[in-house]
Amino acid sequence: MSTRWLATFESDLPRIIADLEALVRLESPSDDAQRVSQLAAWVHDRLRERGVSAELFPCPPRGDAMLASIGDRERGSLLLGHLDTVWPAGTLAEQPWRLAAGRASGPGVFDMKAGIAVGMAVLAAIVRETCASPVSLLLVPDEEVGSQASRAMTLRVASAHRQVLVLEPSLDGAAKVARKGCGVFQVRFRGRAAHAGLEPERGASALGELSRFVSFLDTLAAPAQGTTLTATLARAGSAANVVPEAAELCVDARVWSRAEADRVTAGLRGYQAAVAGVSLAVEGGFDRPPLEPTAASEALYALAHRLGQELGFELGAARVGGASDGNFVAAAGIATLDGLGPRGGGAHARDEHVLVADLPVRAALVAALVCEP
Ligand SMILES: [Zn+2]
Secondary structure, eight states: OHHHHHHHHHHTHHHHHHHHHHHHHSOOBTTOHHHHHHHHHHHHHHHHHTTOEEEEEEOTTSOEEEEEEESOGGGOEEEEEESOBSSOTTHHHHSOOEEETTEEESTTIIIIIHHHHHHHHHHHHHHHHTOSOOEEEEEESOGGGTOTTTHHHHHHHHTTSSEEEEOSOOBTTBEEEEEOEEEEEEEEEEOBOOBTTTOGGGOBOHHHHHHHHHHHHHHHOBGGGTBEEEEEEEEEOSSTTBOOSEEEEEEEEEESSHHHHHHHHHHHHTOOOOSTTOEEEEEEEEEEOOBOOOHHHHHHHHHHHHHHHHTTOOOOEEEESOOOTHHHHHHTTOEEEBOOSOSEEOTTSTTOEEETTHHHHHHHHHHHHHHOO
16 A cells, blocks of 8 residues: 555656746745745645645735645644745855755755645545545744644634645654753842943842743753753843843743643743842743653554555654644644654754655555555
8 A cells, every 4th residue: 555655756856846836936935925925825725726626825924824635624633834044035045955965955845845845736636546545734934933823723624534644854764752841931120220430239130040040940851751951042230330130031941841841831930039139020922832752643653654664664653842833733632643744854954855755655654654544
């Protein structure tokens, strides 16, 4: 079964590469709603030409989402991905599309235009070969900036399916069976200004308290369990000779489990200032819950692993720090397997590329997962 799919996608490879080139050439930075919507429309139009029904959904203030479906969603699989990239418009001029030595390169090719090309190929082949299994493809406009505008839609669409296959990049070919949850906290400190030379004792240093807070992060973190707290941005003070009245700190938090997310949130919110006259407020929280392995997702991985063996490769299982929309849908209790995109490297980096020979292999794996009863 899966090897039959491999033959199908090997003969479709020229079309898949042409799609991938067009996808990369249509630059789609998250903050440019118009360009992202143009890409959504391009995918929508190609799928319709190939006999798949597709619709566009506005996600203000971001660009459009694209949803294509074959058959009855209730029993079907959802292929999930994103249209946006981290690259600003114009990157293509410095980092052009290239196809050489078995690699395709260009901005966004790995994260995750190759995954989009695979999803399009799977839907087109399923329509053509009339496999009875229902399948949908949802591409959102804002995953790289936290999916605020598309999250409700993703959850609604995902919960109408039996399983979610996320076409985000693989990690050296491995699927992503666990992802850390991530949070961003903003901490604002308020003290009292005073002349640093004449009467510093009348001041209350917001910066002094900020520095204590940064040390406190080390006591709250649990690196052995994967819980990290990183102070990433800081701002304080108004002049070189004034005790700082205000300070701000941004903290990036990553955890493997919900329990750790709750512990870290309570710890940060419960912090008591020690510098007399300084108060603080902690805002923010865990924006994406951790993707924790469940029985349903482990069964899905086991199936994918067996199908991979039929296709001649060992599908690894990776645990990664970065979050994706797979985190939301898994936390909602839907069987989810992430990182099914083709092999490659350099996500968010200048050497971003995918291995062309892996495109038909991944398409065959995804199609086999969709069509497995
Ligand atoms: Zn991505």
